[in-house]
Each structure stands twice: as C-alpha cells, then as structure tokens.
Amino acid sequence: xxxxxxxxxxxxxxxxxxxxxxxxxxxxxxxxxxxxxxxxxxxxxxxxxxxxxxxxxxxxxxxxxxxxxxxxxxxxxxxxxxxxxxxxxxxxxxxxxxxxxxxxxxx
Amino acid sequence: xxxxxxxxxxxxxxxxxxxxxxxxxxxxxxxxxxxxxxxxxxxxxxxxxxxxxxxxxxxxxxxxxxxxxxxxxxxxxxxxxxxxxxxxxxxxxxxxxxxxxxxxxxxxxxxxxxxxxxxxxxxxxxxxxxxxxxxxxxxxxxxxxxxxxxxxxxxxxxxxxxxxxxxxxxxxxxxxxxxxxxxxxxxxxxxxxxxxxxxxxxxxxxxxxxxxxxxxxxxxxxxxxxxxxxxxxxxxxxxxxxxxxxxxxx
Numbered sequence: 603x604x605x606x607x608x609x610x611x612x613x614x615x616x617x618x619x620x621x622x623x624x625x626x627x628x629x630x631x632x633x634x635x636x637x638x639x640x641x642x643x644x645x646x647x648x649x650x651x652x653x654x655x656x657x658x659x660x661x662x663x664x665x666x667x668x669x670x671x672x673x674x675x676x677x678x679x680x681x682x683x684x685x686x687x688x689x690x691x692x693x694x695x696x697x698x699x700x701x702x703x704x705x706x707x708x709x
Numbered sequence: 710x711x712x713x714x715x716x717x718x719x720x721x722x723x724x725x726x727x728x729x730x731x732x733x734x735x736x737x738x739x740x741x742x743x744x745x746x747x748x749x750x751x752x753x754x755x756x757x758x759x760x761x762x763x764x765x766x767x768x769x770x771x772x773x774x775x776x777x778x779x780x781x782x783x784x785x786x787x788x789x790x791x792x793x794x795x796x797x798x799x800x801x802x803x804x805x806x807x808x809x810x811x812x813x814x815x816x817x818x819x820x821x822x823x824x825x826x827x828x829x830x831x832x833x834x835x836x837x838x839x840x841x842x843x844x845x846x847x848x849x850x851x852x853x854x855x856x857x858x859x860x861x862x863x864x865x866x867x868x869x870x871x872x873x874x875x876x877x878x879x880x881x882x883x884x885x886x887x888x889x890x891x892x893x894x895x896x897x898x899x900x901x902x903x904x905x906x907x908x909x910x911x912x913x914x915x916x917x918x919x920x921x922x923x924x925x926x927x928x929x930x931x932x933x934x935x936x937x938x939x940x941x942x943x944x945x946x947x948x949x950x951x952x953x954x955x956x957x958x959x
Contacts, residue, residue, distance in 0.1 A: 606942065610935050617931040620924050624797045661837055668837050676835050677793050680828075684789030691783050695943040 738847045739892060741833070741840025748899050753845030756822070759853045763822040770816060774950035777816075780940065784812035785824040787936060791929060792828050792851075798921040806929040807888050810881030811936055813856035814863050815951055825852020850891035859884030874934050882930030889918040 661667055668676075744752075771778055791808030798804055812821040826848050832838040839847045859880040866876025897911035940948060 606938060610938055613931050613935050617928045617935075620928050621796045624799050624801070624924070628797075628799070628801050673836060677795070680793035680831065680836075681790055684786040684791075684793065687786035688783055688790065691779050691786075692939065692943070695779070695940075699943045 738829070738832070738839035738851070739843040739896060741837065742842055743840075744843050744846055744895070744899050746842070748895075749842045749845055751845075752843075752849050752895070756826075756845050756848045756853060759819055759822045760826065760848075762819040766817055766819045767823060770820065770951070774947065777947050777950055780815060780944060780947050780951070781812075781820075781824075783936075783940075784815055784821075785827065787811050787933075788821075788824050788828050789831075791932065792832070796925055796928065798924050800921045802921055804889075804918075804921045804925055806925050806932075807851050807855055807885050808929065808933075809852060809856045809888075810859040810877075810884045810929065811933045813859040813884065814877060814880060814933070814937070815948075818853070818856040818860040821856040822848065822852045825856070846895050847892075850888050850895060854891040855884040855888035858887040874938070877937055878930040878934050880930075881933035882926040885926040885929045886919070886922055889922045890915065893918050 767781065771781070788808040788811075791806040793805065795803045795805045807825075809821045809825055812824050826844075829839055829844055829847050829851065830841075833841050833844055833847075862883055863876055863880035866879060867873075871879075893914035894907075894911050896914045897907050900910055901907045902910035902913070
C-alpha cells in the first residue's frame, strides 16, 4: 500500500472516530439540533416564547410539520445526489489516469 | 433469555436508538421566520454583489479551463454531502458541516457563494431547514463569510510556507467554525440582550454553537484534505489549470 493511501485511510478513520465517539460517551444525550438550542436562547433573551413570523413553505404546502421520516428521506436524497456526483466523477478521473499511464508506458 | 437472545435484543435496541435519534436532529442555519423582516432584507442585499461576483468568477474560470467543470461539480457535490450529514457532537446535540472550504480553495471564495446558495435553497424549500426568509443571512454566513476566511487562511499559509495540507486543513476547519460565529453574530444583532446589548447575546449564541461545531470543523478539515489528495492524484491537469499544483512543486 502506498504512503498516500495509508495517510488517507488513517485520516478517514480519525474523522469517523470523532463523529462516532460522542454517541458512545454521552449516553442518554438527546442529540437534538443546535438549531433548537438556538431558538431556546432566542426566547431566553427576548424573555418570551418567540413566534416565527413565517412558516417554511413546505410546511404550508403539506399543511403541517414535515414528518421526521420524510425529512430524513430528503436528507438522504441530498447526500445521495452529492455522493453520486463525486463518485461518478472520481471514477472517471481514476479511469482516465489509468489509460494515460498505459499510453505513456507504450510510448 | 439465553445469551444469544439477549444479544439480539441489545442489537435491536441499538438499532432503534440510532434511527430514533437521527430524525430528531435539526441542525443549524437560522430558522425560517426567526429574523425580523428588515434583517432578512439587509442580509439579502449584502449577498447580491457576492453572488454576481461568483457568477462572473465561475464563468471566467470555466472559459479559461473548460475541463475544470468536473472539479467544480465535485466541489458543489462536496457541499451537498457535507451539509446533509448531521453529526453528533460532544455537547450532546447535532450539527452539520459546511463543506465550502474545498470550493473556496479551488475556485476562490466568490465562486462558492453560488454553490452554497444552491444547497441552501434546496434545504430551505424541501427540508424546512434554514429558510427562504433567512436565505440571505444564511448565504452570508455559510457561502460568503466562511469561504472568504478559508481562502484567506489558505493563502496566508502558502505565504508563510506552511505545509500545504496543514494549510488546507486549517483553512477548511476555521472557515467552518467562522460560519457559526457569523451565524451567532447575526442572531445577536437581531436579538440584542436587554442588559448588555449585542455582545452579550452574541456570546450566548456562540456558547451554544461553538462547542458543538469544533469537532465537526476538525472532521471537515480532514475530509477536505482527503479530497484534495485524491484530486491531486487523479486530476492533476485540472488542478494545474486552477493554479493549485504548480508543476513539480509539492
């Protein structure tokens, strides 16, 4: 295995660990969004429950809050689009590299 | 219950926990309707010149290096992926990364404003995450302020001759962190504390956002370095065109 590969793999492992460790060390934590925490601070500062003056368009369209499952579905779609594009292009680049290397060898 | 059954129950419980936790997450960005209208308009107006500059910058880059469009698409997709991954953090709440550092390093900060606004519109309309009224403010923090800081730090590291990967790491992670600082200040400007004013409430918002974001900023830095190493290996011609790899220099 080349040195670059080793570096990349160890970097990815570190990134994965940073992401996962809180889940195990903070048992029972809620892991809500820091978004909600933000709105709590808003009501703390203004001294009253803040009433947002505009509801998200999606919630207006479907007449209610977006169900949690659907929300995670849409988030997955977003991830999927991104990963798809990256993987496809990266694959193309890798193949192109291979072909070019071959050509250079023949020359 | 024998041992095997116990294990199955434990696994099932863990499974439920993981999936029960995920949808509850609802990370940062300023929430829809949470900024008074005049602030929405001001932030929106501030963004306009950056968006225009971004459009022109992308147009120029692409006319000079036609093939760089692949890399641009990848930078955009990187923002897409990272801003959709909500990751648990040490404070017990979730947040997500911005992914804008990569684009800023490769294409310059103004180009990222276009990539960022696409993601923000997607999330605001479909995910009720962020919002259309707060689009201006969120664009400013995530797609303008963060990338500009990233780019500045990257350039500074180049001038100081700091190792390139360390520079990229610092640029991406500090840019990510700065995005949240800007968000805090934006909220503070809209909600100054009654005793102490803007600074006090900025500190309060920062106390909520910053500790959550630090580990994520580190992850973002690492991922950006990984992607850049990958691109350097397989897409040298494009990166050369963008001026990131200069001939034989490392």
